[in-house]
Amino acid sequence: MPAELSPIDKAKFAAARRAVDFIQDGMKVGLGTGSTAAWMVRCLAERVREERLKIAGVPTSTRTAELARELGIEVVTLDEAKWLDVTIDGADEFDPELNLIKGGGGALLQEKIVATASDQMIVITDAAKEVAHLGAFPLPVEVVPFGWQTTRALIEEMLVSMDVMGRETTLRQNGGKPFVTDEGNYIVDCHLKRIGNPRQLSLVLNQIPGVVENGLFIDLCDIVIIGGAEGEVEVRDINEGTVTQGRVDFAEESNIFSDLD
Structure with missing residues (x-):
């Protein structure tokens, strides 16, 4: 009740x-x-x-x-x-x-x-x-499993030039194995703390080969x-x-x- x-x-x-x-x-x-x-x-x-x-x-x-x-x-x-x-x-x-x-x-x-x-x-x-500003919640980025570690490295490299406070990334897990989405992809969670320009970040993320989509809804x-x-x-x-x-x-x-x- x-x-x-x-x-x-x-x-x-x-x-x-x-x-x-x-x-x-x-x-x-x-x-x-x-x-x-x-x-x-x-x-x-x-x-x-x-x-x-x-x-x-x-x-x-x-x-x-x-x-x-x-x-x-x-x-x-x-x-x-x-x-x-x-x-x-x-x-x-x-x-x-x-x-x-x-x-x-x-x-x-x-x-x-x-x-x-x-x-x-x-x-x-x-x-x-x-x-007040997005980013305290980790930003999910959906990536294809093939070469996901390379994709993750490219994401981290890109974040150096973005207006964010943190750049740590983690592969989402499920029972000790990579979490798999309904489409068979992985998710890299980006711990950014604060995102200064969500629109720019969303556009740049989606230009990285291996990135399927990101969790910024603009x-x-x-x-x-x-x-x-x-x-x-x-x-x-x-x-x-x-x-x-x-x-x-x-x-x-x-x-x-x-x-x-």
Whole structure:
């Protein structure tokens, strides 16, 4: 039940619940990956069940696809959908311009492709993810396995000329072996501490042979929804220049928690 959830889970749920209010019947929706996005999928599934909402969901990872199908959301591929009305996803960090670092869950490539193929991107998060400058969270860079050590060395060499505070890189591990993405690639996490020019860094990273994509999401997020542990939500729309406040009543949301007991 809601009372048994941690404050951070309550904040994630509040943001997710508010985000699905943007979804209308007939929409094609990008479904993000991660713990906050999982709450969104649950909330969306509840609307599908109770309102008989007809939507097509394009998941950004195999685990999101499995959850969506399990909860009764129609899942289609991006090729089938072609273009999306909205994508709702989480973020590891966001700055005042709503630039993001994503990829902590390892799905940054599909997440960026889906977000780019959407009319609108909504990010759901909690206040702890807001930063003045990106970079405290390690920046994920997806690389092909072939020659990954050379690619990593090229990344480190390039970082010398970038406006960053740190240049340490690590290969992401999973059970003592390299973490492998849904596309069969590796992830090099860059511990930069502070990124002075995210746009420049993103462009230069993607010019390095062996780099598939990086976790900087620049000019993609339109709305960020920040949830709080007491159900409070703040909606920032960068295109409209508006900030609105609201609240989610946990007492009215018992259905979504029924399968968590």
